[in-house]
Amino acid sequence: MPESSGSTTLSPLEIFERFRANxxxxxxxxxxxxxxxxxxxxLPLSPPESPRYFKDRAQYTAFTTATRAALPVRFDEFRTIAxxxxxxxxxxxAEYELSGTLSTTGKSETAAFVVVLTARDGRVVQWREYQxxxxLVRALGPQEG
Known part of the structure; x- marks a missing residue:
């Protein structure tokens, strides 16, 4: 049973579009x-020092909330390839490219992503992302000079 009441169930594509807007x-x-x-x-291709697997919503949202708050990046463009x-x-x-600017250095970079999104009852049940x-290392690494 969906966790929301009275609302239309989102399709996988609608979930992806909400992700993009967010x-x-x-x-x-x-x-x-x-x-x-x-x-x-x-996230099987994440660097070894980064988590690659999250088993539930609470674990994932705690990590991403803290990470996003600490990440000094402004995302300028989200281009859906296919x-x-x-x-x-x-x-x-979904294939997409995300372009962003590191606010501490002004350095800009674009990274490609592929995600396999599985949704049931209007919510993501599995998200497998290749980055x-x-x-990402070029964007967040030392400024070339």
Whole structure:
């Protein structure tokens, strides 16, 4: 049963669009209301020092809220390259690029992402994201001079 009452159930594409709008608004992309309580978030290409697996909504939102607050990045553009509907109506694969500027240095970078999003009852139950880690390292690394 959905956790929200009286509202229209969001499709996987609508969830992705909400994620996009949240990121561009400077907020956490996957807000608590978009996630099932037992959501599984996987980030298999994250750097070794970063978490790669979250087993529930509380664990993930605690991490992302703290991380977003500490990340001095303004996201300038979110470009959806393609959204592929799978044979399973609960699953989409989205390709996107995220461009941002590091507020401490003014350095800008664009990183590519691919996410496999599975939604049920209007909430994400699984999010598996592949990131262009080298672009993220370039953006957050030392300023070239």
């Amino acid at each position: 990121v561009l608004a400077g907020e956490v992309g996957l807000t608590e209301d978009l996630l099932a309580e037992d959501v599984v978030i996987e 959204v592929h509907q799978s044979a399973d109506p609960e699953v989409i694969v 262009d880690v080298s672009a």
